[in-house]
Amino acid sequence: MELIASINSAINGFVWGVPMLVLLVGGGILLTIRNRGVQFRKFGYAMKNTIGKIFKKGEAKEGEITPFQAMSTALAGTVGTGNIAGITTAVTLGGPGTIFWLWITALIGMATKYSEVLLAVKFREKNKYGDWVGGPMYYIKNGLGKNWKWLGAIFCIFAALAAFGIGNAVQVGNITDSVNTVILSFNPDFSGQSTVNVVLGLILVVLTAIVLFGGIKRLGAVTEKLVPFMAVVYIVACVIVLVYYGAYLPAVFSKIFTGAFSPEGVTGGAVGSVILVITWGVKRGVFSNEAGLGSAPMAHAATSETDPVKQGLYGIFEVFMDTIVICSLSGLTILCAAEGGALNLNIGTEGTTALNAQALGSVFTQKGGAIIIAVGLALFAFSTILSWALYGTRCCEFLFGSKAIKPYQIIFLVIIFVGATMELSLAWSIADTLNGLMAIPNLIALVGLSGVVVRETKRHFSEKVNK
Incomplete structure (x- = not known):
């Protein structure tokens, strides 16, 4: 494990260095400019x-799911432990x-996700089972x-492996972590965490198998119900906390904006910490909304939607809901509670739900x-597991x-069972x-096909005007 950790650390430092941040942010800026800020306009x-x-019932043929189900499945993959x-x-x-x-x-x-989704629908094809298949490898x-x-093929290799990490082991590990936190809150002397992890691992294996082997239709049916429910429960809980600590919100926003550019705004005030702040913000942003x-x-x-632009709009909504709404609520909740003296953030704990x-x-x-975190995280993480199994x-x-x-x-x-017992960090x-590795070939394709995105966007909105 130590050898794996050291090798991974070396690769991670290279993959998530300045060139990757430039490629990610630069690619998004290019797509924003070329599409004249479509996500804002x-x-x-x-x-x-x-x-x-959301409440409009859609019809989908065999091998398809409705546009909302497609978005729910994608949102299920992005709204997770991140x-x-x-x-x-x-x-x-x-x-x-x-x-x-x-x-x-x-x-x-938002512009990046809009472009990805648009291209996925534009260049998709049918597989031998009659299902629509698409994504970076097809565009x-x-x-x-x-x-x-x-x-x-390179994208697929990295993504198939990433599914075991971002979409599996990390999610399972956080479910077990949150459940054990609940148990310890009721019984501080509890020492059977390993047994709980094994049981939870088995339960998750069975539940995932039931949905996974039911095909794309069953996956869409599950996620379209699970995603709205889990989002509402978590959002309401966070909003209540923010109302309770409302007096501290101005101070929190001040720290967010000053901390973005000032080393003093960083926990511990480390040297060169502005780069640290940007790196963590971008990494977690990408990890969260993908x-x-x-x-x-x-x-x-x-999706059963035939217009690439119409489905692309769900990409804009997806990033907005995932990061601007849910991630912001998570961040503001712990920052307000810390400002109010309810917790201490200077512990440097990675991946914790405590x-x-x-x-x-x-x-x-x-x-x-x-209990709220355990239930919310379990639903978030389980839905992510389902989506990444598909990916x-x-x-x-x-x-x-x-x-x-x-x-x-x-x-x-x-891997689900293994993830229930492995070291989370x-x-x-x-x-x-x-x-980072799977993003590289995808971003190259997005830049190369940015002209297609521009043409499709112009076509759609010109047709809309002429109707």
């Missing part, structure tokens, strides 16, 4: 045609200023051309806070054909590394 239109149609434990990590290790860079990453990431192959298929990673387009490609539970517990009691499967199918689907799914289920680090 058409924000109202995007909300009206996404969240505004929205709770990941934000706590960013704030404790990078300071309050990381929230500012989280917002910047999200605003730019690389069908958009950039067959000579670039190798780049799509804009630029190329994961969510694989879910959106299964601080989130403590922040909520300062209003809902310690046990109540632990990994699609990548494996692209690489090895349909015969490889079942073996990959079985390995994925085994290592899982976070490996997930970070793989995120």
Whole structure:
């Protein structure tokens, strides 16, 4: 484990260095400029045609899911532990200023996610089972051309492996962590955590298998119910805490904006900490909303929507809901509770949910806070596991054909059990590394196909005007 950790640390330092941040943010800025800030210009239109149609029943043929189900599946993949434990990590290790860079990453990431989803629908194809399949590997192959298929294969290798980390082990580990926190809040002397982890691992394996082997239709049906419910429960709980600590909000926002540019705004005041703040903000922003990673387009490609731009609008909403709303609430909740003296952020704990539970517990009691976090995290993480099982499967199918689907799914289920008992900090680090690696071929494709995104966007809105 120590050898793996040291190798991963070296790769991670390279992958998440300044060049990657420039590629991620620069790619988003390029797409924003080329599409004339579509995420800002058409924000109202995007909300009206996404969240505004949440209660509209859609029809989807065999092998398809409705546009809302596609968005719910993608949002299920993005709204996970990164929205709770990941934000706590960013704030404790990078300071309050990381929230500012989280917002910047999200605003730019809206254009990136919009472009990814648009291209996924534009260049998707049907597999042997009659299901729509798409994503970076398909818009690389069908958009950039067959000579670039190798780049799509590289994306698939990293994404299929990343599914074991970001979409599996990290999520499972945080579920077990939060459940054990609840148990300890009721019984501080409890010593059976390892047994609890094993039981939870088995339960998650069974639940995931039931949904996973039911196909894309069952996955869409589950996520469209699970995602809105879990989001509402968590949002309401955080809003109540923010109202309770409302008097501290001005001071918190002041620390966010000053901490974004000032080393003094960082926990511990480390040398060169402005870069640390930006790095943690961007890393957690990407980990949270996955804009630029190329994961969510694989879910959106299964939509029954035929207009790439209309489905692309769900990408804008997705980043807004995931990062601007849910991540901000997580960050503001722990910062306000800390400002009010209810908890101490100077502990540098990575991937912890204890601080989130403590922040909520300062209003809902310690046990109540632990339960809210455990339930919220379990739902967030489980939905992420389901979505990333689909992503990994699609990548494996692209690489090895349909015969490889079942073996990959079985390995994925085994990793769930392993993730329930492995060291969580290592899982976070490996997930970070793989995120960066899978983003590289996807961002190259997005830049190369940015002209297609511009043409499709102009076509859609010119047709809308002429109607």
